[in-house]
Amino acid sequence: MNIKKNFRVILPVGVLALAAVAWAGSPQILQPAGPGPSTASFTAINKVFTGDWQQYGQLFTSWQGGLFNRIFLLILTIVPVVFLLHYIIIGAKSFSHAGTPIKFFGILTRFLHWLAALSFSLLVITGLMVVFGKFIGGGPLVMSGRSVHLIAAIVFCLSAAGLFLIWLKDMLPMPHDILWLLIMGGYLSKKKKPVPAGKFNAGQKVWFWLATVGGGIMAWSGYTLYSFAAPVDQIRQMAILHNLLAAGLVAFFIIHLYMSLFAVKGAISSMLTGYKSREEVAIMHSRYKI
Template identity: 45%
Template sequence: MNISKTFLKGALGLLLLFGLNSQIALGKENAQKPVNFNYNTKIYGTHQIEAIKNWGINSPTSGVVSGSVMQMQGMNIGVLENGEKITGIRGIKGLGQIFTILQNKFFAPIFAGVIIVVILAFFGHYKIVGKKRFQHGKKFKVFSNYNILVHWGAAVPFMVICLTGLMMIFGDKLGGGYPIRLAKNIHFFATFVFILFGVLMFLMWLKPALFKLYDLGWFKMMGGYLSTSKTPVPAGKFNAGQKIWFWLATIGGFIMAGTGLIMHFFYGDINFLRLTAIIHNVLGFGIIAMLITHIYMALFAIEGAIESILDGNMGEEELAIMHGFYYQELTGGR
């Protein structure tokens, strides 16, 4: 009898031990696995950038960012854990779907399309219309040494930001790895250099970049770039096209810098980050297009135009034809 009781107790003990171990194992199996943000180190290598891919629907972090927890109802945002209804940007329904579609299917192809179309358009312009040529005898000082320093202080990091940004956009197509990770770091640090010189440039050229009524005439003539004739164009120190570029490069550049830093540091909830990424990319389309335009105009559209921002001087004939109102200011209306 005692032997039977001892055997029974032992058997029950083994069953309990086996059951407990089974529950522990089952619990471990069902426990939520930590999110691995570095699963695509081939391309980016750091969680800040790679985590962008987790901002879409059906992602492991689609409800938790910076400690803000939102309950997801299917693919739409519901209410906070305390029962309050989500309002503002956080409450925009469908933003996850929109961001996911744009990020996965449209952003990179649109950037590629913008680059190809703009380059082909200017290639056609160069072949059909060609560059304008002016006599460069007498010259006028139009840009001071300070103007030149500030311009290039902003322009160089700006072009670096655009180039490294495109490298990240097409990172998988470029093979990923160290070059893309390096591009991401350069992109980050170049942003601060641009902000510094960008503010100086904005303050320096704010007044001459304001639009005037005569700029409407520039638009009607398309700046005279569709003809080889030397018909005077209504323009001040900066023509209407240069003014558009100024505002896009400064205000647009500051918005790009701000949205980029927000994404880098994960500042905000999930929907705010999604909206920030959309703004960053859409604005990037226009900036890339206008940057290519600006480079083409300076290097190819007008012979010797780039020299004015290198040494500060511009030929009298070019000034009189392409910047008539400014030429009158310099010569006192003669």
């Protein structure tokens, strides 16, 4: 049983490591041109400059020149509107607080969660400051935003690593997660029917993996963008990766905010006090063994 469980972890990690090794490009080396017409030396020079630009330079230029902005703008408008409609049409779920509450999160978990929450919020805000820099005029304001982005990234990495270890066991995918996803966690109905979820539901699991493994990829690509310690074409790939993954993270960040603040009344108190009400656990985390 343990081998099976471990395999679930080892497989994705191994695939990621292989992908990383395959991806790490070798630095460009000037090819000696030798004697020949000047067109030959042009080709050699082009390998250093414009020829290499064809690889990812053009792609990066066209995407950074419009696509990324639009993706972020869409996420920042569409996701909240969808949730507003959900709130109006279906509304929040509320649970009775009768009976002894159930211990859900320890003090270290809560501390690390709020450290991660604070740093992640700063990462989102300062990141969006860079994305939409032209609307706030750029200059020292956005530049100091970049410094905050760096510090927040370090804090987030440390706290997310702690949460990863604490929650890993409960976040492993389970067969009932598919059922949860099929009924969208029961959020599309007003009825209070027990939904198939253990300590964490499938949505929380997706957010967990995106924030930890995705966060690791963000840290890796972000470090490359910060240090520029890579061939320029690799930096371009990292910038594309960083922006696209950031769009996904921002979307899930808004989802997480809505779920914890609005979708389930008082959901946030479990991360403050560490306890969830008995009814909430019975409905939202029906397979959680007390």
